Amino acid sequence: MSALRPLDKLPGLNTATILLVGTEDALLQQLADSMLKADCTSELKVHLARSLPLPCSVNRPRIDLIVFVVNLHSKLSLQSVEESLCHLDAAFFLGKVAFLATGAGRDSHCSIHRNTVVKLAHTYRSPLLFCDLEIEDFRAAMAQRLVRLLQICAGHVPGVSALNLLSLMRGSENPSLEDL
Amino acid sequence: METQSEEQAVTKPADSGGEGGPPQVAGAQAARPEDRMTLLLRLRAQTKQQLLEYKSMVDANEEKTPEQIMQEKQIEAKIEELENEVEEAKTAFEMKKLALDSVLMDNMKQILNLNKLIMKSQQETWDLEEKLLDVRKKRLQLKQASERKLLEIQTEKNKQKDDLDSMENSDKIKAIQQNLETEIQITTVIQHVFQNLILGSKVNWAEDPALKETVLQLEKNLTMI
Numbered sequence: 461m462s463a464l465r466p467l468d469k470l471p472g473l474n475t476a477t478i479l480l481v482g483t484e485d486a487l488l489q490q491l492a493d494s495m496l497k498a499d500c501t502s503e504l505k506v507h508l509a510r511s512l513p514l515p516c517s518v519n520r521p522r523i524d525l526i527v528f529v530v531n532l533h534s535k536l537s538l539q540s541v542e543e544s545l546c547h548l549d550a551a552f553f554l555g556k557v558a559f560l561a562t563g564a565g566r567d568s569h570c571s572i573h574r575n576t577v578v579k580l581a582h583t584y585r586s587p588l589l590f591c592d593l594e595i596e597d598f599r600a601a602m603a604q605r606l607v608r609l610l611q612i613c614a615g616h617v618p619g620v621s622a623l624n625l626l627s628l629m630r631g632s633e634n635p636s637l638e639d640l
Numbered sequence: 641m642e643t644q645s646e647e648q649a650v651t652k653p654a655d656s657g658g659e660g661g662p663p664q665v666a667g668a669q670a671a672r673p674e675d676r677m678t679l680l681l682r683l684r685a686q687t688k689q690q691l692l693e694y695k696s697m698v699d700a701n702e703e704k705t706p707e708q709i710m711q712e713k714q715i716e717a718k719i720e721e722l723e724n725e726v727e728e729a730k731t732a733f734e735m736k737k738l739a740l741d742s743v744l745m746d747n748m749k750q751i752l753n754l755n756k757l758i759m760k761s762q763q764e765t766w767d768l769e770e771k772l773l774d775v776r777k778k779r780l781q782l783k784q785a786s787e788r789k790l791l792e793i794q795t796e797k798n799k800q801k802d803d804l805d806s807m808e809n810s811d812k813i814k815a816i817q818q819n820l821e822t823e824i825q826i827t828t829v830i831q832h833v834f835q836n837l838i839l840g841s842k843v844n845w846a847e848d849p850a851l852k853e854t855v856l857q858l859e860k861n862l863t864m865i
Contacts, residue, residue: 467697471690474683501682551697615690616682622693627726 464512465549466556469522476614477505477521478606481512481544482529483537487562487593491529494603502616504607512544524614525556527606529593530577532563532570538577545584555622556613557586560602562593587629824862831858 478495480488485508492506505521514520528544531537541559548557561577563570581588591602613622807813835858838845845851 467694474679474686502686614686615693616686618685618689621689621696623696627730 464514464523464526464547464552466523466552466554471524471614472503472521474616475503475505475521476525476610476616477507477523478610479507479509479523479526480529481509481526481541482531483510483534483540484529484531484562485510487531488529491593491599491603491606494599495607498600498604498607500607500611502611502614504610511540513547523556525558525606525610526552527558527560529560529562530572530580532561532572532574532577533566535571538572538580542580553584553586555586555624555626557584558606558609559584559586559588560593561588561590564590565592565595585626585630587626827862831860831862834858 480491482488488508492508495506496504507520507523526548528541529537530541559577559581561574564574577588589602589605592598593602609625611617612620612625615621835855838851838855838858843851845855
């Protein structure tokens, strides 16, 4: 049960692997299906997991991007994500980790405040994406976005690296974040 | 306590050539080596980028991290410093890119100007050629007109000659010619008669000038007139 390291394995040719971590299995499966349907020139591999650490017995390729899916309706998902974050090598947070918060549309069901996830993302210096995974169109759009993100993190886009993208995305973030 | 984490993997095969769509039919066999080329080029770009990433990670790992345990605030201050450095490096890069772009822009503008000049000169050449063509056409027309005129003159001449010939061959002329000949013959006979009269009379016609003149006149050969 060792920590995941970002660059310990050699990349597969024309292959990009994404790991979706979250407690909501149905949502993850749906998101995985949307991602596989999206237009992409590289081979996509989607791995789903409830929490880290991952069992070592499985022979898996090098993971290029990890997306933590937090459901704003359940505190359990946030807790599980926070626990999983400890098992991650620090080198991953240089652009290969992203947070995805779902369920913000239905404000009455939200048990986690929006700012909590914002703070979490800020602590780990990673981008935070909001999406209602239950709605088909939003999910498809987010899947497309994740595919592009994955391509850059896997090094398939010449001229842009994961770190580059991180600083680019950070530049457009709300400057009021610094007050938190 | 660690929960047993499940893991599922789902994969999707790649579309060779990069276009999402139905697989190619036999008719597209000629396109496959090109697809392989594009695939190879794409793989090359990817491998380059990945190599760059690995290299930068190796370089980053060679840097020494501070051994002492610093306070959190100091760490944050250091982080901010480093971030500022990164921002400065980025802005310098952007400025360089802008400068290069402006040079590129100048080149493109020059190219555009030259293209305009070329087009103008080509247009002028075209106009001059058209004028040349017009002049040549006119010359041809004039030649043809002069040819026609000469032909007309020739036909006129021929007609005149024919008229003349026909005239000569007409019967009237023949009749007149006949008459003339008979008259000449008669006159010649009369001439001979008078000659013989005068000679037969054995008169010395050399002495009398009037007689001399008559005899000489009688010698005239009328067919020669």
